[in-house]
Amino acid sequence: MDNRTTVTILGTSGAIPEVGGDSPTFLINDRYLVDTGWSVISNLRGRGIDPLQLEYVFFTHFHHDHYMSLPSLLYYFLMKGKPLQELKIVGPAEDLMLIVTRAMSFLHAERYFDAANVPTLIPLVPGDSYENGDFRIGTCPTIHPVQGLCYRFEDKQTSKVFSFTGDTAYYPPIGEHVKGSDLLIHEAALGPIAANPDDNAYMHAGAIDAARIAEAAGVGKLLLIHAYASRTEASVAAAKQVFRGEVEWPRDGQMYVL
Ligand SMILES: [Zn+2]
Ligand SMILES: [Zn+2]
Numbered sequence: 001m002d003n004r005t006t007v008t009i010l011g012t013s014g015a016i017p018e019v020g021g022d023s024p025t026f027l028i029n030d031r032y033l034v035d036t037g038w039s040v041i042s043n044l045r046g047r048g049i050d051p052l053q054l055e056y057v058f059f060t061h062f063h064h065d066h067y068m069s070l071p072s073l074l075y076y077f078l079m080k081g082k083p084l085q086e087l088k089i090v091g092p093a094e095d096l097m098l099i100v101t102r103a104m105s106f107l108h109a110e111r112y113f114d115a116a117n118v119p120t121l122i123p124l125v126p127g128d129s130y131e132n133g134d135f136r137i138g139t140c141p142t143i144h145p146v147q148g149l150c151y152r153f154e155d156k157q158t159s160k161v162f163s164f165t166g167d168t169a170y171y172p173p174i175g176e177h178v179k180g181s182d183l184l185i186h187e188a189a190l191g192p193i194a195a196n197p198d199d200n201a202y203m204h205a206g207a208i209d210a211a212r213i214a215e216a217a218g219v220g221k222l223l224l225i226h227a228y229a230s231r232t233e234a235s236v237a238a239a240k241q242v243f244r245g246e247v248e249w250p251r252d253g254q255m256y257v258l
Contacts, residue, residue: 005029005160005258007183009250010044011037012225014189015065021252023065024187024225026164028153029134032056033073034164035066041076047253052082059091060166061148062099071103074119078109084119090130093123094147124149140177142168144203150174152181160258163219167226169200170209175216182258184217186210188224191231192238207235211242221246221256 006029011022017038025037027044033054037043044051051073060066077084089100100121109115124130126141126149135153142148144167152163163178164185178184189204194212207224214222222243224235232249239247250256 005155005158007256009254014228034058036069038068040069041072056088062095078113084117088120090122092147093125096123143171169203175213179217182220184219185223187226188235189226192234207239211239214243
């Protein structure tokens with residue numbers, strides 16, 4: 001087995017992706033998908049990754065740009081005859097069951113497929129942890145209009161730590177939760193600024209907010225995501241004024257080896 005922790009970026013765009021892009025989606029060790037974006041099947045296959053090798057999908061929260069293509073993924077498993085029970089779906093307890101049940105009923109799964117063929121659900125509330133043979137996974141809350149999970153993955157084989165916030169306004173306790181991460185992905189949907197806490201109805205972060213979290217947590221590298229191409233360069237420059245480590249806006253398809 002390959003003794004490395006890898007993170008492959010599948011999408012970094014704002015809520016509506018540009019042509020050829022996708023909203024925030026990435027892959028850990030080629031077997032753990034984080035959020036599904038708008039077009040996960042073509043995205044994975046276009047990069048030579050067989051969707052059937054996925055063992056887990058982790059959802060940060062249930063806003064459309066983060067789960068839109070879940071039905072495509074489930075349908076792909078059904079059409080290829082791979083039991084859905086082998087796909088574990090982890091996400092915020094508040095909405096996980098509802099979203100997956102609706103995706104299955106949208107597919108008319110009970111009409112065309114074995115009604116007992118459903119994915120395995122692992123609902124988590126912020127603060128919960130989860131462990132399997134590969135990772136120790138911790139979560140903490142985010143500040144967003146729906147329940148969200150900020151995840152911290154510690155690879156048991158490599159001891160490397162990879163964390164990602166999902167969508168969130170600036171929230172200092174996240175810095176404590178992701179402390180010492182080798183790689184942190186923090187959203188920066190508001191561009192090269194710090195969010196105004198009195199005028200942040202959609203509860204997102206700016207690059208300066210992300211950089212404050214990265215600096216407080218002493219992470220190795222900070223990746224900014226979740227905005228349109230016009231904002232990426234200025235966002236990286238703004239974050240570098242606050243965070244002394246490496247900052248990048250990743251390219252789609254870019255793989256990070258921890
Ligand atoms: Zn959101
Ligand atoms: Zn979003």
